[in-house]
Amino acid sequence: MYEAVIGLEVHVQLSTDSKIFSGSSTNFGAEPNTQASLIDLGMPGVLPVPNAKAFEMAVKFGLAIDAEIGQESIFDRKNYFYPDLPKGYQISQFDKPIVGPGRVTISLEDGTTKTINVTRAHLEEDAGKSVHDAFDGMTGVDLNRAGTPLLEIVSEPELRSAKEAVAYLKVIHSIIRYLDISDGNMAEGSMRCDCNVSIRPKGSDTLGTRTEIKNVNSFRFVEKAINTEINRQIEILEDAGRVIQETRLYDPDKDETRSMRSKEEANDYRYFPDPDLLPVVLDEAFISTCRDALPELPEARKTRYVSEYGITDYDAGVLVADRDVADYFAEVADTSGEGKLAANWVMGSVLADLNQTGGSITDFAVTAKQLSDLIARIKDNTLNSKTAKTVFDALLASEGEVDAIIESKGLVQMTDTGAIEAIVDEVIAENPDQVANYRAAPDEKQGKMLGFFVGQVMKKSQGKANPQAVNQILSAKLSG
């Protein structure tokens, strides 16, 4: 039996307005090279000037994972040639990163939690992009992204499965979203992940040879890439082979990893302190300003939701994972005064729809106000669960406000017992055989058989009859 040893390097694009060492905008999607200044182009004579906002964001992240903050932080040059690396070096941090050792807690499927140590997080600049398909036989270079601030978060190799890796990645994602230091959009590359994977016989405490899977860009691919790589390494060892230390790429189409370069081909990056940048000394005042500006983090919010809204630990965990979902839920719960109902609706209908469409809660068709109106109508018995779902679907289709939809669709719940009685009588009259069967059946079976009659009544009432009243009246009439 083998055990996987996994460590992640997560690159997070910080959402500063301007780049880490220049004043250019960091917006995504502009025309190529329109957001590249002389500094981003690496023109002769230009110099980097650090963006204080990037430091603030990095420090906030450090505080959020309970990390040591480097009082003195040094920028180094990582030297290598690549067409989309304008200066021939990347400004990064080597010896003295801004964020030192910290930790995060992940929840496992069996309901337990596990602490994962974060080795460090450091600031660096992103490179540009090589564009291979725009010009025939040539490669274009787009430097809009060059100089965008990145926070590289390095975990200890304490993850033991692809699922744990994804859980860790989701916690990191959740934290950066709560801190609002990145949009965390993996599809657009605002969050990318390198996975270091090795395997060893279970119980062994020596590490196997690791491979690094570069630039995996979705939660799902992280899980698949790691599993694929674990299996590949197991096969090698089973065949009495040897895993080679190398960099690999994950191909989601073929669901396989393939070699990019081996350790022997790896660059010697010749790191040395960047003489254009002085060591950055963060004083206590700066750090405490960042600390004061920290929002409530996922763990704290989870605890609060459990006690404030009377929901379960599990439900709270699901609801707080995404800050915007958590805010949405809180608004629904506060406005309607119904924590549990709000949790059920958000976790059921709302998240189900978002998962299905891949949409975002911030532009979700049903506003928190509308959902709380809907819950209010359930509470006052205007709607039952069936008609409520009809209203929700209408809200999704932007057909108007809750009461207008109820009105136009004639969904007001039938609570008039006289009217329900009339329908019940009709149903009993129309189904003499079923009535006879029911009456002949022993008590313990009657409960189940009642469902048929309820269904018929609901159908005749077009779903509007109050189910409790229907049950009551039916039981009385059938037994009588």
Next chain:
Amino acid sequence: MSQITDLSFSELKQSLNDRTLSSVEITSAFLDRIESLNPTLNAFITITRDEAMQSAKDADAAISQGSATPYTGLPIAHKDLFCTDGTLTSCGSKILSNFVAPYDAHVVSQCKTAGLVSLGKLNMDEFAMGSSNENSYYGPVKNPWDTTRVPGGSSGGSAAAVAARLTPLATATDTGGSIRQPAAFTGTSGLKPTYGRVSRFGMIAYASSLDQGGLIAHTAQDIAHGLRMIAGHDSRDSTSAREPVPDYTQTLDESLQGKVIGIPKQFFDDRLDSAMRQAMDEVLEVLRSLGATTTEVSLDHVAEAIPAYYVIAPAEASSNLSRFDGVRFGYRADSPTDPMDLYERSRGEGFGSEVKRRILIGTYALSEGYYDAYYKKAQQIRRLIRDDFNRALGHCDLLFGPTTPSTAFVLGEKTADPVAMYLEDIYTVATNMAGLPGGSFQAPLINGLPTGYQLTGRAFGESMILNAAHQVQMVTDWHLQRPEGV
């Protein structure tokens, strides 16, 4: 009245203020002289006559309208590693021989703001690497005192242009002695300010932790005027100091009475040439006569300065020069087959041999497994050198020494022996390693050739250096000696 081009920057300033000369007269006089002498001296890479004449006209208009600064209309020329918007900025290299900068360096824009008229761009050793100006893609600069001799480097064009009176003031840069050594070889005054005093923004980098922009002129007073314009904090350079800029011209006349001048014994050991020692003794005699006292000090680690410098500077250069890859600007090899071919041939064909040598040395020094033995060690030595200087300057106002081991050597004399060339900077390099200000000023001629003495001051102590040099210039005529040939 003497010729316009014989006047110093300060004298020209006076003439403009008195309205005895116009900027157009001054500018055209210098341009005419450049055009007649540059074919011999090769001090200028680019002469910007049209732009200069236009600025001169604008300056005269500003002066007559009363909207001029104290320096409006005075000429200057820039070393060709200061980026100048719209003008070739070659850095003395083939790889930038087609590079028209899209912006002005901080130093250039400061000069423009002050109203100076730029005459053109000055020759230099490629990427400021050299001590003889023989490493320029545009050919060597000749020493106006003897055209068979080098003017020193890397700011050889700046020094030769001032010495030959092609410009009264020139910008220059100094990484290991590149302002002071050519100033000494050409009989001019040169000042390398404290690291961080002058913004490096727009100054094409050689070794970022050592590079510093400065000036070459005829007198300490001229430099005091020039430094006021170019010194000061610039938010575009993170290493630029926030220290306030004093009016250096206001302290030139202060007495040297009671000032203590330290004489590092390592600069006056047996290896010092006797004629050079005698010249230095004459300067010291003058300083003492002006009321200064002298005392021996020791800079224990100064002998290690050259080896440490030739690790740190090439290491930084190897990284700084990576951006010259043929991708975005500068020389690009024909028909590259792939990126590696593009890099190898663009750089192989674009860089000269001294630049390649230093890139190789620096790459080696930073390589995995060698970093600790070379780069880290060199940085430790650098700290020891800085401590030595700070200790000595704790009780001395200035340190004194020769600028160079000898007078200007003959073209080609040291090109085959890089180490002999590197030892040219033996007295100057330590000042850069310590980040301190250093100036070279005219000493007595030796066999008809100029020599220089060097003053090193405390951090941001440029005023003290200029004050002492000015006092010496007030009672001596070493700075008034002219090359006869030109």
